[in-house]
Amino acid sequence: MKITTLLASAAIALGLATSGFADGHEKTKVGFVYVGPIGDGGWTYEHNKGRLAVEEHFGDAVETVFVENVAEGPDSERVMTQMALDGADLIFTTSFGYMDPTINIAAKFPDVKFEHATGYKRADNVSTYSARFYEGRAIQGHIAGKMTKSNIIGYIASYPIPEVIRGINAAYIHAAKVNPDVEFKIIWAYTWFDPAKEADAARALIEQGADVVLQHTDSTAPQAAAQEAGDVVTFGQASDMGQYAPFPRVSSIIDDWAPYYIARTQAVMDGTWESTDTWDGIGAGMVAIGEITDAVPADVKEEALAMKAAIADGSYHPFTGPLKKQDGSDWLAEGEIADDGTLAGMNFYIEGLTGEIPQ
Amino acid sequence: MDLSVINPVLLLAALMSAATPILLAATGELVVERAGVLNLGVEGMMIVGAICGFAAAVESASPLVGFAAAAAGGAVLSLLFALLTQLTLANQVASGLALTLFGLGLSALLGQGYVGVKPPRMPDVDFGPLAEIPLLGPVLFSHDPILYIGILLVAAVWAVLKFTRAGLILRAVGENHDAAHALGYKVVRIRTLAIMFGGALAGLGGAYISLIRVPQWTEGMTAGVGWIALALVVFASWKPWRVLLGAYLFGGIAQLQLNLQGAGVAIPVEYLAMSPYIITIVVLVVLSADRTAAPGSLGRIFHASG
Numbered sequence: 001m002k003i004t005t006l007l008a009s010a011a012i013a014l015g016l017a018t019s020g021f022a023d024g025h026e027k028t029k030v031g032f033v034y035v036g037p038i039g040d041g042g043w044t045y046e047h048n049k050g051r052l053a054v055e056e057h058f059g060d061a062v063e064t065v066f067v068e069n070v071a072e073g074p075d076s077e078r079v080m081t082q083m084a085l086d087g088a089d090l091i092f093t094t095s096f097g098y099m100d101p102t103i104n105i106a107a108k109f110p111d112v113k114f115e116h117a118t119g120y121k122r123a124d125n126v127s128t129y130s131a132r133f134y135e136g137r138a139i140q141g142h143i144a145g146k147m148t149k150s151n152i153i154g155y156i157a158s159y160p161i162p163e164v165i166r167g168i169n170a171a172y173i174h175a176a177k178v179n180p181d182v183e184f185k186i187i188w189a190y191t192w193f194d195p196a197k198e199a200d201a202a203r204a205l206i207e208q209g210a211d212v213v214l215q216h217t218d219s220t221a222p223q224a225a226a227q228e229a230g231d232v233v234t235f236g237q238a239s240d241m242g243q244y245a246p247f248p249r250v251s252s253i254i255d256d257w258a259p260y261y262i263a264r265t266q267a268v269m270d271g272t273w274e275s276t277d278t279w280d281g282i283g284a285g286m287v288a289i290g291e292i293t294d295a296v297p298a299d300v301k302e303e304a305l306a307m308k309a310a311i312a313d314g315s316y317h318p319f320t321g322p323l324k325k326q327d328g329s330d331w332l333a334e335g336e337i338a339d340d341g342t343l344a345g346m347n348f349y350i351e352g353l354t355g356e357i358p359q
Numbered sequence: 360m361d362l363s364v365i366n367p368v369l370l371l372a373a374l375m376s377a378a379t380p381i382l383l384a385a386t387g388e389l390v391v392e393r394a395g396v397l398n399l400g401v402e403g404m405m406i407v408g409a410i411c412g413f414a415a416a417v418e419s420a421s422p423l424v425g426f427a428a429a430a431a432g433g434a435v436l437s438l439l440f441a442l443l444t445q446l447t448l449a450n451q452v453a454s455g456l457a458l459t460l461f462g463l464g465l466s467a468l469l470g471q472g473y474v475g476v477k478p479p480r481m482p483d484v485d486f487g488p489l490a491e492i493p494l495l496g497p498v499l500f501s502h503d504p505i506l507y508i509g510i511l512l513v514a515a516v517w518a519v520l521k522f523t524r525a526g527l528i529l530r531a532v533g534e535n536h537d538a539a540h541a542l543g544y545k546v547v548r549i550r551t552l553a554i555m556f557g558g559a560l561a562g563l564g565g566a567y568i569s570l571i572r573v574p575q576w577t578e579g580m581t582a583g584v585g586w587i588a589l590a591l592v593v594f595a596s597w598k599p600w601r602v603l604l605g606a607y608l609f610g611g612i613a614q615l616q617l618n619l620q621g622a623g624v625a626i627p628v629e630y631l632a633m634s635p636y637i638i639t640i641v642v643l644v645v646l647s648a649d650r651t652a653a654p655g656s657l658g659r660i661f662h663a664s665g
Contacts, residue, residue, distance in 0.1 A: 037578035039467060039474060069463075069579060154621070160628075187620045190632045194582040197613075199573045200377060204617040207373075208364045220475070224575040227477070243475030358628040 028269050031083035032066040035095035036193040042218035043238040047094045050257030057262045072097025080105040084112045090268045132281030134170035135311045136253030138318035139304050140235050144212040145175030146300045154205025155186045156215040160358045162346045164216050169350045170318045195221035240290040252290030283312045324351035365618045371498040378610025380564040382509045384588035385602045387560025394553035395533035395656035399455025401561050402585025403462020408433040408562025409569035410466040413576045422481035433562020434555045441551040448660050473576040517599040533654035536661040594643035596651040609639040
């Protein structure tokens with residue numbers, strides 16, 4: 001009897017507490033949906049750093065919640081619905097595969113603002129945001145092309161979506177520019193996060209002669225595999241992965257979401273939030289290049305930093321013609337710069353890459 | 360396309376290493392299910408084994424201590440499942456799922472200080488002149504001891520289940536716990552031991568990933584291997600050698616498809632990516648045409664009064 005009474009009163013108290021939140025609603029509540037664990041050391045780790053920055057910036061005025069390891073697809077709708085029902089004012093969905101679920105749930109909760117990372121579908125209460133990772137990929141490609149001795153560069157790709165294809169193209173263009181003999185071997189892992197599989201993929205590439213491995217998956221497993229092999233160059237992906245510096249990790253692309261998350265949270269608090277499409281790169285600070293270590297020859301490092309500066313101030317665009325598509329057809333004429341629309345939907349390889357993009 | 364870049368010797372060696380975590384976990388789960396218990400917590404026990412093994416190996420600088428700790432960690436976690444399902448008679452499916460969720464969270468907590476740490480390397484077994492044999496040497500005689508222990512465990516489980524009194528009792532408990540109880544066998548005790556054995560093996564499998572295959576600690580790094588091991592037990596019709604075959608098929612094709620992709624083979628990547636699952640299932644389903652049934656009491660709750 002006693003336990004039942006206790007449970008019942010606890011349930012009532014809980015009910016009161018939650019309804020109190022729903023009514024009072026003084027704090028702005030910001031939700032984050034993550035595709036991997038916050039300790040992946042890469043993509044999700046950086047998004048979570050952005051979340052922590054929001055908490056630190058606003059203090060008690062903001063409450064953040066997050067759910068990690070949310071599978072892309074229908075399950076993510078459940079998570080988003082729960083967040084919206086729990087009173088979130090702003091929800092960041094941080095993986096490409098949440099695109100349609102975000103649009104679906106946003107339609108059901110018109111008063112909640114949604115922000116979807118790396119997608120292209122928007123609505124009145126859905127913004128999209130992404131970073132121009134390809135700018136960092138161009139710098140990686142340059143260093144990779146200069147440093148490979150076997151002229152084979154391995155690339156662990158995740159899913160065949162525009163963002164990944166853009167990265168492959170940007171890296172290849174700049175590797176081939178400094179080293180025309182370079183060959184890209186691409187393995188599609190069909191996962192964002194599976195350390196064992198990522199390590200296996202890295203090993204398969206290394207066994208096939210690659211001495212540089214680029215990754216577009218989220219864990220540090222390929223770094224560990226490269227370290228074991230001994231003489232293979234890698235780059236940190238999404239996060240600095242500095243624990244593998246100075247070698248094999250010789251540089252990295254770091255995503256810095258904090259300023260954006262703070263600005264968007266502020267906009268919700270001020271009531272000035274609008275549906276927007278943000279795509280910032282090195283110039284705006286959303287993409288940072290991690291320290292280039294001394295394992296990279298000094299002249300190569302200098303060239304890489306010069307390219308970074310040129311991209312940052314807008315004097316150089318990684319997709320500048322003349323460029324042809326893989327089938328040999330013309331894409332960009334001499335000096336022509338790719339428009340954002342084509343880049344955002346990129347579904348073709350650049351001339352010189354072998355293999356086909358999975359459809 | 361250039362198949363010559365694939366080195367078959369390295370591929371076969373990689374196959375054995377890739378299959379070992381699944382093999383260990385599936386062998387453990389096979390014993391659990393033959394005792395009539397369905398433990399869906401394999402993934403959770405693996406990840407806890409992965410971090411326990413990793414932490415112990417780093418702290419003691421000995422991979423063997425790590426593997427011992429991994430087995431202990433998995434077994435201790437499985438005791439929680441045993442407590443829930445054998446003593447408090449909770450639903451096995453729900454308890455197993457809860458165990459997986461709990462294991463994932465617990466391992467993330469335990470592993471906080473170990474991100475980015477490099478574990479001590481497990482030396483390969485020294486087979487002396489055997490390792491010098493062309494082809495066979497590098498494929499069969501150039502691995503770490505845990506891989507061989509995995510194969511020996513399959514043989515041991517097979518022999519014990521088939522030829523010994525202990526195996527007969529275990530199977531009796533799994534087929535009909537009421538009858539076994541009527542004969543005077545301690546159903547709960549036998550099942551608890553089986554669950555602990557399964558937990559220990561799952562822990563070993565997890566540590567194999569964090570100490571040998573990757574080697575590093577990352578949250579959630581087992582990434583679903585436990586579920587594959589669970590499925591494998593069913594498709595292998597609860598027979599140890601078929602578990603071995605299935606694990607090697609799955610691990611082997613998973614390795615092969617990565618290599619084929621790297622070599623630029625003209626098979627669409629989508630087919631390559633799904634091939635390990637499809638081929639393993641097809642082969643094992645064809646093999647199980649003899650309609651071996653699941654253990655009769657699988658997943659059913661036992662109470663002595665019933």
